[in-house]
Amino acid sequence: MREVIEAVARTARDLWIRGFAERNAGNLSLLLPPGSPPDAELGDAPWRSLDAPVPGLAGDRLLFTGTGSMMRVLPAAPERGLGVGVIGGGGDRFRVAWGFEGGGAPTSELLPHLLAHAARKEASAGADRVILHAHPPNLVALTYALDLDTAS
DSSP: OHHHHHHHHHHHHHHHHTTSSOTTOEEEEEEOOTTOOOHHHHOOOOOEEOSSOOGGGTTOEEEEEBTTOOGGGGGGOHHHHEEEEEEETTTTEEEEEEEOTTTOOBOTTHHHHHHHHHHHHHHHTTOOOEEEEEOOHHHHHHHHHSOOOTTO
16 A cells, blocks of 8 residues: 555656646545455544545545645655545545545545546446546646637
8 A cells, every 4th residue: 555655646746747736736536446455454534424425436445635735745745645535335425544644634626536536437447546637837827828719
């Protein structure tokens, strides 16, 4: 599990280095493979209700960035900016099972990530495991610099 956490942290830093995610603009999540460590190895944080159930992920574990975490510094302290969440029940609740040390919290876009993971899991038979949401500064700038024209 430690190798996966470190690889995600390095990937986050690479996104920053390449200009795809400045400061804390954007987030990523990884659907962990079946057989990830059992609950006893991950801790016992309280369960939280999700705003909408995601039954396709019931029992799954995901690694995700936290609110305000900065891509460029994740490798220095992944336990502060990353967390592992467990989806429980019928997909209607989750708990942080590891990470976010020092008072961090899951991304504010947790539910959209979960919904996207459920859709990709179904469409790819579980092969697609990463959701990346970024705000590349140059692309954002172009949305202001160019007139939008859906005709062309």
